[in-house]
Each structure stands twice: as structure tokens, then as C-alpha cells.
Amino acid sequence: MVGLAKVEDRPTPPQVYNARVYLASIVAACAAIMIGYDSAFIGTSISLDSFKDEFGLDTKTTSEFNLISENIVSVYQAGAFFGSLIGYPIGTLWGRKWGLLISALVFTLGSGIMLASKSSTGLGPIYAGRVLAGLGIGAASNLTPLYISEIAPPAIRGQLIGMYEIAWQIGGLVGFWINYGITQHIGPSTKQWIIPFAVQLIPGGLFAIGIPLFIKESPRWLISRNRRDEAIKNLSYLRKLDAQEPYIIEEINAIDIQVEHDATAVGTGFWAPFRQVFGRWHLARRLIIVTTLFLHQNGTGINAINYYSPTIFKSLGVTGGNTSLLTTGIFGVMKTIFALLWSFFLIDRWGRRPLLILGSLGGSVSMAYLAAYIAIGKPQERPVGSPSDAGGRAALGFFYIWTAFYSVSWNGTPWVINAESFPGSVRTVTQTLAATSNWFWNFIIARFTPTMFSQMGYGVYIFFCLMQVLAIVYVVFLLPETKNVPLEEMDRLWVEKNAWTANKKVMAELQRERQTRDGPPALIHQEKPNGGAEEAMVENAGRKEVV
Known part of the structure; x- marks a missing residue:
């Protein structure tokens, strides 16, 4: 953005940092609005008394309700897991633009199917719709960071990929506050729980409309498909430079050389990138390192909080439906504000490694305090509605401190690193496996969080604390800094032995x-x-x- 320092790998005309490349990245990143919205609204919506009454869940035992809620939440992640795999053939054969459009249409269809659920149909349409919506969003989670990394100038690549994370947080913010507003202004009824489900159609539809209007196909993909003239035209448009400008010529030549090298070294064909990745230890090792970042991301506790915020705040002694929703809404506001700070001021200035280390340090200390407070203060034993003690207020403060540290580090940085760490010859495969890793660990957390809290108590927070300590060691010894390195030079970066x-x-x-x-x-x-x-x-x- 204008006014921010940009460290360039080569002299770059100022026109390169223009509204076109930002707009294309923002539209592509809107896929994450649906992800963020789902993570914010679903756990709270299914805990509403009106939802339980509609489907007869108010007669279930706690363990039976936990199982049903785990299933409702996690089938979305299961669909996204397989959708991220499907994104590979779509993005490889049909291109990034068509892949994103198909993803948007599938998500919108799934969202519509969910609205058919009612007491007479049972939960079947919700399950089916969430699987289908998950398929669409899983494919988009694969293709969006890949597309943005391929069109972004190196100096603002982290910032543009960061749009994906900002969109995620905006979706979450809307989801949190819609739930709060509905409980304040709409009494228990079918309308109370179905409106949050229906709102999904708005970002899904806008995403589908925006793709043909504002997104140009990736020049890198076009050259790989022998559509060089179209690639030059699209790159000139995105860079806002004439095709004869030295900058455009140099960038096209670099892509040409990389594509030719890839065809020679990797080979052509659908399975060639897979053979390259898993047949070369240096690439397989790199893949293991960067995709494992999503294990550590979920190890911070973020998705447990996103999907089951009422459970989290109840464990901290925050009781009462409106109070819990208000506290969750503030959590969403903080994540969004700090995500903006991360994207525009930190990721391309401070780099990836320092942010991950800082986030883990602050997050582990915060989780340690929460565990200690629950173990010693026993807030779950206080009467419902009783005021919080000083320890409880401090615990809520540490929760928000954790939110700040997480939001400027692990929130979006793993996506940036995965999107930029591999050469173009295998990037479609590695981005597919990165998205798959994200959704796998997301599914694990969504599926088992209620069970973890019922059986482990404050031990859940100790677990999240230790996971963040482990993440520091992981980043320090294994992860090199990818900031400012051109995509075509990532192999050179990763062969270095010293990550520091x-x-x-x-x-x-x-x-x-x-x-x-x-x-x-x-x-x-x-x-x-x-x-x-x-x-x-x-x-x-x-x-x-x-x-």
C-alpha cells in the first residue's frame, strides 16, 4: 500500500503497486469470508435453545448433544478436506480463475441446501449442505493463496496473501455479531437460528459474481499451458505497464525460464509434480516443515475457541447467553483489528519467523495463566450470574492478550509461507497439501474439542500452552525466513542449512x-x-x- 516501506528484489516501477492487483487479490481472498463466518456462527447457532427445540436436541443428554454438535461442525471440515484435494485437478486443468468460480458456486449451493432443514426433515439437509459447502470452500482455500502468490509483486506478496486472512477475520466478525444481534432482537423461533444459516448466501453469491468481473487468470498458469500472449496481456494489466516495459519483459522471461526448467526437470503430465515432490527429499522435507505449521496453528487453541466459544467462556466463568456472546464479539473485533495490523504493517516488514516466535511466546504465557486460574480459582463452581473475582477478570484479560499475539502471528502467517515456499512446477501440489493439512487439523479440533473439555478440564489449556512452546523450537531450528525472496529463488533459500x-x-x-x-x-x-x-x-x- 502507498506509504509503506517495500523492500524489492529489483527496481520496481511504482505503477506495479496499483489498485488492479490489490482488487484481484481482495476478490480472490473473499473466499475466506465464508470460512471465517462459519467458524463464528455455527457453534453458537446450534447451542441456541430455538435450534435445540426445532430438532429435539433439548431432550438429549450432554454427551449426546456434544456428539451431535461435533458432527454438525466437523462435517464441514471433512468436506473441506476433500475439497482441497479436488482443487488440484480443477486448478491445474481449468485454471485458477475457473477453479475459484466453481468453488463459489458449489459453496452457494451447499448453503442453500442447509435452509431446507426443519423439524420434519431433521438435520439431514444441514449435514448434506455443510459437506457440499465444505467441498467448495476447501477447493477455494487451496486456490486462493496459490493465485495471489502468482500475481503478487514480491515486495507486497505477504501483504496481498494476508488479504485472505483479513477476509477470514471479517467473516468471523460478522458471524459473531450477527449471533449477538439476533439473540438481542429476535425471540426463540425458527427465524432466530435460520437467519445465520441464510446469511452465508450473501458472501457466497458476491464471491461468485466478483470473480468474472475482477479476476484475471494467473500469468504463470497461462504460460504453463502455452498461452503466452494471454499471459503477457494479463501481466501487463495487473502491473499497469505496457507489454514492452523492461519490468514486464524481465518478469515474463523469468517465468518462461522457470516453466521451461520445470518441464525439463519435473516433466509434464498430471502426476509429474507429485512424483517430483515425493521423489526428492529436499522438497518432501520442505513440504513436511511448512504443512506442519497448521498443526502448530491449531495447537494455539484458535479453532477450539472459534467453533466452541460458549464452552470456552463458560470454563473461564463467563456465564449468561448475552454476556458470553458479547465477550465473543469483542474477541472477533480484536482478531480483525490485529489481522489488519499484521497484513499492512508487520508481515512484510518484520518477516514471518519473528512473528511466529513472538506469537508463540505471548500465547504460551497466556494459556499458562488460564490453566492456573481454572485449576486454582475453580470458576466453574461459582453460581451462574455471580460476578467475576479479580482472578477471573485477569483471566479474561489474558485471553484477550492471547488473541492479540495470535492474530499478528499464527493467524495468517502459515498460509503466506506455504503459498510462497515452492517453485511453480510443484506449487499446485504443495498448496493442495497445505490446504489439506489445514483442514485435517481443523477437523480434529472441531470433532473432539467438547470431549477434551469434558474430560481434561484445565488440562486443555496446558496442552495449548505446551504446543506453543514446541512451536517456538520448531520455527527456530527448521523454518527459514521467506520474506522478499522471489518465488523463482525459493529452492536456493531452502537448501541453506542454517535457518537463522x-x-x-x-x-x-x-x-x-x-x-x-x-x-x-x-x-x-x-x-x-x-x-x-x-x-x-x-x-x-x-x-x-x-x-
Whole structure:
């Protein structure tokens, strides 16, 4: 964005950072609005008395209701798991743009099917609709970061992929507050629980409409399909530069070289990227490292909180339906604000590794306090409606501190790293497996969180604390910094043995190579005010510049 520092891998015309590339990225990222909305509304909606009464769940025991709620929530993640796999053939054969459009239409259809549920039909339409909606959103979660990484200039790649996370938080924010507003203004009825389900049609429909209007097919995909003229046209549009501009020529040539190298080294055909990834240890190792980030992301506790916030706040002593929903709404506001801070000011300035380490440090301390408070203060034993003690207020404060640390670190950074860590020859496969990893761990948390709380108590918070401590060790020793490294140079970054110094070493090598190719800096003689002369060094086009 204008006014933010951009560290470039090569001199870049200011026109490159234009509204077109931002708009295309924002529209693609809107897929995440549906994900965020679902995570915010579903757990609260199915806990409404009106929902329980509609489907006869108010007669179930606690364990029976927990099982049903786990199933309702988790079938969406199961559908998304398989949808992320389906995204590979769609994105490879038909392109990123068509893949996103198909995903949007499938999600919208699934959302519509859910609305057919009522007491006479039972929960069947909800189950079927959530599986179908999950298929669509799983494919989109695969294709959106992939598409954005392929159209983004390197200096703002993290920021643009971060739009995906911002959209996720906006969806969650809307979901939290719609539930709060409905419980405040609509009495127990079918309308009370069905409106949150119906709202899903709005972002799904807008997403489907926006794709043909604002998204241009990925130039990298077009070149890989021998559609070079169209690729040049789309890249010129996205960069807002004429096709004859040196910047466009250089970028197209770099893509040409990479595509040709991929065809030679990897081969052509549907299964060639799979053979490349799993047949080369250096790629398989990289895949294991970056996809495991989603295990650590879920290990922070985020999806347990997203899907089962009433359970979480009840464990902290926050009781009363409206009070719990208000507390959850504030949680959504904080996540959105800090996600904006992360995207526009931190991810491309501070880098990926420092944010993950900082987030884990703050998050582990916060979870440790929550565990200690529940173990010692026993808030669950206080009468419903009784005021919180000082420890309880501090616990709620630490919960929001955890929210801040999580939101500027693990919230979106794993998606950025996965989207940018692999060469184009295998990126469709690796992005597929990244999305699959995300939904697998998402499913595990969604499926078993109520059971964990009923059986482990405060031990759940100790578990989340230890997972974040483990994440620090993981990042420190295994994950190199990917900030500013061009996509075509990621192989060079990941072969470095020392994760601490890999980024600095590769960026210095790229700068030296460009200076060697373009020649030494020129000397310009400028007159001093007193009539003398001084030599001023002017950096040539090959040196990394800060704008």
C-alpha cells in the first residue's frame, strides 16, 4: 500500500503497486469470508435453545448433544478436506480463475441446501449442505493463496496473501455479531437460528459474481499451458505497464525460464509434480516443515475457541447467553483489528519467523495463566450470574492478550509461507497439501474439542500452552525466513542449512549477482555550492532498493 516501506528484489516501477492487483487479490481472498463466518456462527447457532427445540436436541443428554454438535461442525471440515484435494485437478486443468468460480458456486449451493432443514426433515439437509459447502470452500482455500502468490509483486506478496486472512477475520466478525444481534432482537423461533444459516448466501453469491468481473487468470498458469500472449496481456494489466516495459519483459522471461526448467526437470503430465515432490527429499522435507505449521496453528487453541466459544467462556466463568456472546464479539473485533495490523504493517516488514516466535511466546504465557486460574480459582463452581473475582477478570484479560499475539502471528502467517515456499512446477501440489493439512487439523479440533473439555478440564489449556512452546523450537531450528525472496529463488533459500541466516545470505547473493550482471555503480560528479566538485555514488538498477 502507498506509504509503506517495500523492500524489492529489483527496481520496481511504482505503477506495479496499483489498485488492479490489490482488487484481484481482495476478490480472490473473499473466499475466506465464508470460512471465517462459519467458524463464528455455527457453534453458537446450534447451542441456541430455538435450534435445540426445532430438532429435539433439548431432550438429549450432554454427551449426546456434544456428539451431535461435533458432527454438525466437523462435517464441514471433512468436506473441506476433500475439497482441497479436488482443487488440484480443477486448478491445474481449468485454471485458477475457473477453479475459484466453481468453488463459489458449489459453496452457494451447499448453503442453500442447509435452509431446507426443519423439524420434519431433521438435520439431514444441514449435514448434506455443510459437506457440499465444505467441498467448495476447501477447493477455494487451496486456490486462493496459490493465485495471489502468482500475481503478487514480491515486495507486497505477504501483504496481498494476508488479504485472505483479513477476509477470514471479517467473516468471523460478522458471524459473531450477527449471533449477538439476533439473540438481542429476535425471540426463540425458527427465524432466530435460520437467519445465520441464510446469511452465508450473501458472501457466497458476491464471491461468485466478483470473480468474472475482477479476476484475471494467473500469468504463470497461462504460460504453463502455452498461452503466452494471454499471459503477457494479463501481466501487463495487473502491473499497469505496457507489454514492452523492461519490468514486464524481465518478469515474463523469468517465468518462461522457470516453466521451461520445470518441464525439463519435473516433466509434464498430471502426476509429474507429485512424483517430483515425493521423489526428492529436499522438497518432501520442505513440504513436511511448512504443512506442519497448521498443526502448530491449531495447537494455539484458535479453532477450539472459534467453533466452541460458549464452552470456552463458560470454563473461564463467563456465564449468561448475552454476556458470553458479547465477550465473543469483542474477541472477533480484536482478531480483525490485529489481522489488519499484521497484513499492512508487520508481515512484510518484520518477516514471518519473528512473528511466529513472538506469537508463540505471548500465547504460551497466556494459556499458562488460564490453566492456573481454572485449576486454582475453580470458576466453574461459582453460581451462574455471580460476578467475576479479580482472578477471573485477569483471566479474561489474558485471553484477550492471547488473541492479540495470535492474530499478528499464527493467524495468517502459515498460509503466506506455504503459498510462497515452492517453485511453480510443484506449487499446485504443495498448496493442495497445505490446504489439506489445514483442514485435517481443523477437523480434529472441531470433532473432539467438547470431549477434551469434558474430560481434561484445565488440562486443555496446558496442552495449548505446551504446543506453543514446541512451536517456538520448531520455527527456530527448521523454518527459514521467506520474506522478499522471489518465488523463482525459493529452492536456493531452502537448501541453506542454517535457518537463522538463510534469508540474509540468499538476498545478498541475489544482490551481488545483479550487480555483476548490470555492471558497477556509476559515478556522477555534482558541483558543490562553493564551486568545488564531489563524487556521489548512484546505485544502479541492480541493487535492492527500499521504497
